[in-house]
Amino acid sequence: DAGVTQSPTHLIKTRGQQVTLRCSPISGHKSVSWYQQVLGQGPQFIFQYYEKEERGRGNFPDRFSARQFPNYSSELNVNALLLGDSALYLCASSRGLSDTQYFGPGTRLTVL
Amino acid sequence: RKEVEQDPGPFNVPEGATVAFNCTYSNSASQSFFWYRQDCRKEPKLLMSVYSSGNEDGRFTAQLNRASQYISLLIRDSKLSDSATYLCVVLPAYGGSQGNLIFGKGTKLSVKP
Numbered sequence: 001d002a003g004v005t006q007s008p009t010h011l012i013k014t015r016g017q018q019v020t021l022r023c024s025p026i027s028g029h030k031s032v033s034w035y036q037q038v039l040g041q042g043p044q045f046i047f048q049y050y051e052k053e054e055r056g057r058g059n060f061p062d063r064f065s066a067r068q069f070p071n072y073s074s075e076l077n078v079n080a081l082l083l084g085d086s087a088l089y090l091c092a093s094s095r096g097l098s099d100t101q102y103f104g105p106g107t108r109l110t111v112l
Numbered sequence: 113r114k115e116v117e118q119d120p121g122p123f124n125v126p127e128g129a130t131v132a133f134n135c136t137y138s139n140s141a142s143q144s145f146f147w148y149r150q151d152c153r154k155e156p157k158l159l160m161s162v163y164s165s166g167n168e169d170g171r172f173t174a175q176l177n178r179a180s181q182y183i184s185l186l187i188r189d190s191k192l193s194d195s196a197t198y199l200c201v202v203l204p205a206y207g208g209s210q211g212n213l214i215f216g217k218g219t220k221l222s223v224k225p
Contacts (some may be wrong), residue, residue: 005177033212033213034212035215037126040202041217042116042199042216042217042218043156043199043213043217044213044215045213045214048212055210058212075159080117088153090155090156092213098143098144098203100146100158101158101213102158103155103156103157104155105154105155108153
């Protein structure tokens with residue numbers, strides 16, 4: 001079975017721009033979570049979606065938003081990019097809300 | 113106090129050595145505990161879940177002490193391929209986001225020939 005997939009793999013943007021990251025979960029998984037990992041740190045939780053509803057939100061500004069589609073894929077949007085948004089953005093899928101999470105390869109975002 | 117704390121290392125050990133990583137967590141109501149492994153510039157991968165009774169998977173042994181809010185990972189007979197960053201991960205209790213994994217900063221292990 002295919003694992004979690006994310007696109008694009010790499011992205012370079014400039015300050016003030018907007019970006020959309022995409023994630024497809026493992027088949028049969030209904031929950032998608034998004035994490036941000038800056039260099040030298042562990043991943044930090046941004047959002048969790050389950051059955052197309054937001055079920056959790058981390059301590060991130062309103063510039064960050066997400067949604068989940070009927071096929072359980074998800075998008076993460078970041079507006080008004082800042083240099084500090086440069087990070088590896090990880091998507092994880094799980095069958096249910098508290099089940100084991102499996103991570104995708106991530107999208108590496110660089111903001112110049 | 114940080115929610116999950118780990119010694120960042122690095123731990124530099126020779127092949128065949130036994131190495132132990134420790135982790136503490138602050139929320140006594142946390143419900144689930146894990147060790148993830150992350151190779152350089154790759155995604156975290158689940159290594160093992162951690163149970164109060166302790167659990168073993170080959171050369172890897174994980175222990176949880178709820179009273180002390182302490183988690184450990186022991187790696188025996190280290191291999192070169194064990195070189196990676198090991199992330200201690202806690203799933204908080206119900207009430208917040210049920211999928212909000214809380215990660216430590218990670219402990220870097222380097223196994224040398």
